[in-house]
Amino acid sequence: MKFELNFTNKIVCVTGAGRGIGKSIALGFGSLGAHVFLVSRNMNQLQETAQEIIQAGGEASPLVCDLSKVDEINKLVTGIKKISPKLDILVNNHGANIKLPSETYNEEDWDLTLDTNLKSYFFLATAVAREFMIPQQSGKIISLASIGGLTAIVKSAAYCSSKGGVIQMTKVLACEWAKHNIQVNAVGPAYIKTQLVKETLKNKDFVKSLMSRIPAGRCGEPSEVAGGVLFLASDLANYITGHTLMIDGGFSSFGI
Numbered sequence: 001m002k003f004e005l006n007f008t009n010k011i012v013c014v015t016g017a018g019r020g021i022g023k024s025i026a027l028g029f030g031s032l033g034a035h036v037f038l039v040s041r042n043m044n045q046l047q048e049t050a051q052e053i054i055q056a057g058g059e060a061s062p063l064v065c066d067l068s069k070v071d072e073i074n075k076l077v078t079g080i081k082k083i084s085p086k087l088d089i090l091v092n093n094h095g096a097n098i099k100l101p102s103e104t105y106n107e108e109d110w111d112l113t114l115d116t117n118l119k120s121y122f123f124l125a126t127a128v129a130r131e132f133m134i135p136q137q138s139g140k141i142i143s144l145a146s147i148g149g150l151t152a153i154v155k156s157a158a159y160c161s162s163k164g165g166v167i168q169m170t171k172v173l174a175c176e177w178a179k180h181n182i183q184v185n186a187v188g189p190a191y192i193k194t195q196l197v198k199e200t201l202k203n204k205d206f207v208k209s210l211m212s213r214i215p216a217g218r219c220g221e222p223s224e225v226a227g228g229v230l231f232l233a234s235d236l237a238n239y240i241t242g243h244t245l246m247i248d249g250g251f252s253s254f255g256i
């Protein structure tokens with residue numbers, strides 16, 4: 001085995017690739033030789049990501065899909081199959097949070113969060129496994145969990161439930177598909193500077209409290225999450241499966 005990160009000839013699908021963490025992950029794969037399918041609901045943002053990858057010498061194809069809907073997921077996978085006979089790596093990254101006190105949550109808020117953050121991860125992973133990875137007897141699936149999957153983030157009951165679900169789902173899929181040489185892992189970021197947490201990070205009292213809980217003393221960058229995803233997607237991680245790699249500046253290790 002070569003000790004290197006190289007995705008030449010690898011076909012990758014990154015969801016939520018129009019901005020934030022997903023964009024950084026997609027740029028990382030593109031710069032290391034992969035052909036990257038970029039997915040979200042916003043074609044303009046996806047085309048910007050694709051342009052950056054192509055200008056840097058890589059290959060990318062933008063595809064629009066509302067991943068909260070299972071019929072759209074199935075159409076997406078059928079569409080990828082028409083373009084590519086194989087898919088080596090899936091990164092389930094898209095996500096949303098509706099921040100509200102739990103007693104004010106309605107069914108629509110709950111369903112939207114769980115459909116976007118958990119149901120879609122399951123149905124995209126299973127479609128990709130069935131159509132590509134089980135037949136080819138290889139594959140890597142990496143999903144975005146969160147510190148919210150391990151600890152409580154107030155006013156984010158649905159989000160935390162979905163991310164806890166991602167950690168558990170990762171373990172089950174890893175155990176079911178190890179025999180097919182498919183490794184299934186997750187990463188669990190703390191606060192990363194993106195649109196998702198922009199409003200939260202405007203609250204100075206919250207940020208002060210947050211910094212006292214993060215040994216590294218700062219928020220993370222999207223590229224620092226991308227680094228963990230690229231490692232888990234590489235041959236360097238062939239014997240790692242069912243694991244959630246926390247990328248949190250020490251947040252989840254900190255006691256006192």
Ligand SMILES: NC(=O)c1ccc[n+]([C@@H]2O[C@H](COP(=O)([O-])OP(=O)(O)OC[C@H]3O[C@@H](n4cnc5c(N)ncnc54)[C@H](OP(=O)(O)O)[C@@H]3O)[C@@H](O)[C@H]2O)c1
Binds near residue numbers: 066194197
């Ligand atoms: N930022 C953090 O501090 C942090 C911490 C822990 C975990 N995470 C996780 O990391 C992942 C990326 O977060 P981020 O911070 O980069 O968020 P972001 O900047 O808000 O980006 C989210 C991406 O997901 C896409 N998306 C949302 N709903 C979608 C849907 N129904 N169908 C298709 N695409 C959809 C968005 O595109 P469109 O809306 O244009 O479709 C966008 O490209 C999420 O799973 C998040 O929970 C983030």
